[in-house]
Each structure stands twice: as structure tokens, then as C-alpha cells.
Amino acid sequence: MRFFAKNQGLPGAFYIIKEKIMLNISKKGKAMPESPIRKLVPFAEAARKRGVKIYPLNIGQPDIETPEIALNAVRNFEPNVVEYSHSAGMPSLRKKLVDYYKTVDIDVEADEIIVGAGASEALLFAFQTIMDAGDEVIIPEPFYANYNGFATNAGISVKPIFSSIDTGFALPPIEEFEKNITFKTKAILVCNPNNPTGYLYSKEELETLRDIVKKHNLFLISDEVYREFTYDGKKHYSAMHLDGIDKNVILIDSVSKRYSACGVRIGWMISKNKDVISTAMKFAQARLSPPTFGQVAAEAAVDTPDSYFEKVTKEYLARRDAVVEGINNIKDAFCPNPSGAFYVVAKLPIDDSDKFCQWLLEDFAYENQTVMLAPASGFYSTPGKGKDEVRISYVLKVEDLKASIKVLDEALKVYPGRR
């Protein structure tokens, strides 16, 4: 037992207490959310052991091939020593990214970019650069579940603003944002095109966000890792296209989805705010450098020919259509038709999506097949929301998606918690 003089709140009043200090994990560690996507894994493993075929529609791991040009750059790696790179990322990679952004009408300099081990690390740098423990970030929900983890990691609070499946998950009205701004609010975070909803924000919606962050001196963090995946002739409008908020915008980006290279772990943050960059650099320097091989792949990937994206986008579009049409043909189910990314959030006639997704793996099979879905509850921060919704990633071929929808339809016919 340790004995300490402890101030119990009254000035001057110290007294000795005995305290049994145990070998405990941290409160933060206890508060860290479990991945809503990965928590079903043991049930899937058990199902596979029983010989059931599972269609994995729960994850953001595309089946699309990584461009040959990126793989070959790594296969042809010549140096004899794998050295640390610059803490902000290899200058040659950052120069290449500057060229890439020119092609999407975004004007940035190499020293406005800090490369991280995935967009995950870049977003953590951004969070910690602009927010302290107790500060608040506003995020339209449903949102990418790991934002909760990064927020807990950085000790900050997520203030969700509800966006509804009935509007296809459009940006909530400006009043909803303003109602939630306190003196602790430091930033608004959007993901565009959106994971998990696939929603592509319009130019007008972006301009609304600009007006809010300008008026209230907030940062606007824009996660645009799905930028290339837009459909129906719609074009992506970036937070970096907005005028007058150069100092407010922090762009988060990555090669993971764009080039189907999730495992290279290369993402980055961009800011034209010099204080943001010089501060984020201190976090980057502490961990020395991002992965060298991944950077080599990423640099080469920028030269991926347009034909790759044309093919990939066409494929995703066919998949989206198969999923959206398929779900809307299921009795009492509803799926918006989003214009971006490779996810949809669908509404199903069920009591509880967590229970339903587990039941699909534990207790159901149709012709010895089942589907693995992500319960949408994990993408909401407000308790109770998303209970009748699931996220579906369309990362399988059209015929497999069609088979999956058939399985889902049959499952809903017999699910005991059907509503």
C-alpha cells in the first residue's frame, strides 16, 4: 500500500490516506470503443468452421487489384538500407502528390503535406494539433466508426449531428450545427464522399460548412479518401475548393482506397495554416517517419493511368446498382441511392442490427451461405440510433452481391426479431 498526502478539495486541507494501488489499465483504455466491424469476427470464424460460405459485406477492403505500377515500384526497390524517410514523408512523394492535386484543381505545396501511416495517423495528428482534452468536434452521424476511437485516443468529445436516411443522409441544416457549437467546439469533421453512407456532399453543402466555420472560427477537417469514387455524372467538390477559409481547412487523404492499397498504410494531412503544419510536424517527428516501402508504392501509384479509374468506377457503379436495387426489392427494406464511395446504409425491418448481424452468422444459413454486415449502430454516436440500419460495403463482384441480397432477403423472412 502507498501512503500519500492528498488534497481533498478544501484549500490547505491535506491529510494522509492509504491507497491500495492496483496494476490497472487506464480509464482511456477502458473507454476506447471496440471496432463494431471486427467484433463479429469470432462468429464468422465459427460459421466458417461449420462449413458455411460467408459473403463479407462488412469491411472496407476492396477486392480491386492494386495498380501494377505501384506494386512494381516496391518489387524494384534498389537501396541496400531501408532508411528512415523525412518525418513529413519523402520529398519526392510529396512533390508527386502536389502534381496529383493539380489534376483535381487543388493547389497545394509539398511543405503543406504531412504523410502518416495511413489517414488514421494523419487524422490523429490533426486532432491533437488543434484540440485538447475536453474539446469538441462536430460530426454528422452516422460517421466512420473509428473517428470515435481517434477522439477517445486524443481525449476529445464527438458531438454528433443527426443526418437522416430519409434525406439520403444529406448535410443537416445549419441550425443543427449552430445549436451544437459551444466554447469548446474546435472543429467540424466531414467525410466526403461519406463512409458509411456513400453520400456525396454538394457544392452548396460545402459552402454552408464554409459559412459556419468562418463565422465561428472553427477548423474544417475534410476526409476525402473516397474522392475518386463518384457516380451518376456527379463531380466531387473538395473543402480545398472553398474560398476564404484557407487557414481553417485540414484535408485528410490516403492511397488506401483510391489505389486499393490499404496495406501500404500511407495517408496524409494537408493544411495551408503554417501553425497547424509546424505543430503537426512535432507529432510526426516524435515517431520518426512513415513507412518507406509504402511511400515508394504511393509515389508510383500517382502515375496510375486514368483507364484504371474508369474501369474501377464502372465496376463500382454496377455493384452499387445491384445492391441498391436488390435491397429496395426486399419487402419493407429501404436503401438510398448514394453517389459516392462504395458503401450504403440500408434500413431493414429488424429490431436490432447488432443482434441481427450476429444472428446471420450464428443461427442462419440459406443454401449453406450467409452474409456478414456491419450493424449501423456502430456508426452512430447517439445511443439507440441506427438500430434498424446496416452498412453494406460493395466490395464483391456483382454476381456475389446479387447472391448476398438473395441470402439477406431469405434471412429477413425468418429472422425472429423482424418488425
Added chain:
Amino acid sequence: MRFFAKNQGLPGAFYIIKEKIMLNISKKGKAMPESPIRKLVPFAEAARKRGVKIYPLNIGQPDIETPEIALNAVRNFEPNVVEYSHSAGMPSLRKKLVDYYKTVDIDVEADEIIVGAGASEALLFAFQTIMDAGDEVIIPEPFYANYNGFATNAGISVKPIFSSIDTGFALPPIEEFEKNITFKTKAILVCNPNNPTGYLYSKEELETLRDIVKKHNLFLISDEVYREFTYDGKKHYSAMHLDGIDKNVILIDSVSKRYSACGVRIGWMISKNKDVISTAMKFAQARLSPPTFGQVAAEAAVDTPDSYFEKVTKEYLARRDAVVEGINNIKDAFCPNPSGAFYVVAKLPIDDSDKFCQWLLEDFAYENQTVMLAPASGFYSTPGKGKDEVRISYVLKVEDLKASIKVLDEALKVYPGRR
């Protein structure tokens, strides 16, 4: 301007205040230390532009070749998609690490290992798993400067315990530890062999640490990334060799130094404490996975033949001898003769090592050459310590090291701040 109801400390007394909220970076960001090693970089760049040859003795980037077996594994990467790996690291890599640990008499299981983007990320996982904001970790100083950055990142306080160059930086006496243990102390962190001192802790010193952590229910974080680099016939004794504190020990390790593969960014944490592993896993899952290519290299590297290490250790030993002997031959300079890693901390007859290291780059050259050293002040957490000490990394060939020592000797003869 934003208007808020704010409690000014007296219960019940709320009143409306106007507050101009600016677009500021965080307090944490401001508190993040700059890298003491990298802050001299602009001066080195300027010197190089003037045509001065610089011997870089300031960094931990070895010139030793990465084992061919590791490079070839990446060059032969076959999959067409670079996928996310398991959040804890590829099972095949972790199995291989289990085999590696058998060779150094450490008995671990694959599910006791969590792989990170370098030991840096693994250490951050460990810090956050066991400590909350305001908690304290005791570290003998001088210590690896980036521990300060990771502590600031996690919001925890470093309590340094002074180890003296006069004892060659041996472990401070047990009373020094106990004097610094408060109810907020959660862990002791040691680096063994030590960066920056090169000191190799003895079995007896490790047992002292065991007694302390056992008595006070503390975690013992042991950073052993230099395990293979020991000299003078001395053997490395690991924290995992200690009996009776299985739940307390968290081992930090990496391939960066062992296989001269710093850029692959693969390190890991090991714990036999299931609560620690399951909590750290939540941090690992939030960022999805460690780099795939780096893991491929790391897995192959474990099969590096012993002859590689015999050659490398022999080379480092010759370098250490050249540096230690060289410095001790300089008038009024002193260098202990450490038995591990590839660093020494030397005492020089100077007023201020920060000034001296900058002066070497800005105002000095001998036969158009100079040396780049790391001021030891950056490795102390107590202000004012290490002002007459520098860290030297012996990561250059013996002849270059000898030339560097000559330059240093000449510099000390004319340095205006000589004492």
C-alpha cells in the same frame, strides 16, 4: 464572437460572457517538444551549401546494410492486392517472432504480441493502455528524447531520475525511485541497452527494478530494441527474464536497429497481461493495421543468419573503441565505455552543448569538415542537465569516426565557450 453561460468556479453562479474564440492550435501541440536531433538540420543544410563536409554523428540511422533476405522478401511480393493485415500484425510474422524470442530465452505466445508502425507506435499503445492524463512514468535520465514526445502526446508526466556519467549511467539507487513514486505513478520505463548512453543494465539492476515494481504495483516498460548489440562478452538480460512480474512487464521491440531496417516501421509490444493486450488491441484496431510490406520484410528478417550479427557486432565494437578512446584522448573530455547499443554520451569542456553543436555547424570547420552531434540536453528532462554533454552515434565507419574525433578535438581548441 460566441456567447456562453459559464460557471466561474462558484457553485450556482452562471453568467453570460463574450469570448472571442480564435483559430488556435492546441495546448498539447504547443507543449510537444521539438526533436533535439532534428532542430540542427537547417544549420547542417546551410553548412553543406557552403561546401563543408559534415560527419553525421547525431542520428540513429545505421549505415549497415539491411539483410538481403528481408529486402528480397519485399522484392518478391506476390499478391495483386495490398490488403490490410490483422490489426495485431500478420499471424505469420507474430509466429516468427515467437521463434525469435525462443533463441533469446524468452517464452511468449503470438497473441501476446501487438505489431505497430515502429516501436514508436507500440510504445504509444502501451502508454495509453496503462496511463491517463496526469499519470506519471519514472524514467532514468538521460533518456531517448522522443519519450518526452510520446508522454506529451498521451498527456502523461515524465518523472526523471538522474543517472550520472560518473557511474557510466548505471541504474540510480532504489531510494531514488521510491522517493519519486506517488499515487499517480503507473510505470517505470527503461531502455536496455540504453539510448543515448549505451549502458547495458546488469541482471542485478533488473532485479532491483523487479522488486520496485512488485512492491508498488507498477508496470515495467522495457525498451529493448538494441538487444543484439552488446560488447565485451556481456549478455543482455531482458525484463522478460525476470520471475514473478509477468503481469507488470511490457516489452517494446523493433526490427529497425536489429536489422538496420528503420524505414520499414515495424515494432511491437509484448505483454503477458491479458487486460493490457485486449486494451491495446482497441487502439490497434482503430488504426486498422500496421504496414504490410514492412511486415513482410520483418518476417523474413528473423531468418537472418547469425554470421550477419557477428559481423555487425564486430564492426560496432571497433567503432565504439575508436570513439571512446578518441574522446578520452581529448584534453578535458570524458567518455564512459558502455557495453551496448551504438551510442555514447560524452562530457566535453563546453559551456552549453546546444550552442556548441550549432557553432560546429555555423561557425567552425577544420580542413573544410565539421561534425554534427546531438546536444545531450535534449535527452534530459530536468532543465539545465546535460549542458556539457553530447550524444554520439557511432553509425559511421571507423576511419570516418577517427576523422570526426580529430575535427572535434580541433573544434574544442578554438570554441569560444570552452570552459
